[in-house]
């Protein structure tokens with residue numbers, strides 16, 4: 448089923464559907480990681496020749512540009528801060544509860 452989806456995908460170089468070129472027999476799938484911070488690229492090609500030609504060119508930058516990453520990093524930070532605050536709040540309530548329990552049981556008197 449996944450093969451059917453891949454075979455109808457367009458070649459990353461010429462744009463022809465993989466199934467239209469030799470029935471997708473020579474279809475080539477590439478996963479590339481490059482750069483720093485690393486950029487992950489995956490692409491399919493109708494033939495190995497097209498894959499090789501694509502590889503000989505400069506690799507594309509990530510499809511999602513920097514600003515999206517920055518905003519997601521900020522969201523991660525916000526989630527982390529919120530989580531830390533919740534943990535501290537929970538700890539505070541726990542200490543308050545322990546203190547109240549000690550008072551109730553007659554400790555410190």
Ligand SMILES: [Zn+2]
Nearest residue numbers: 458461493497
């Ligand atoms: Zn092609």
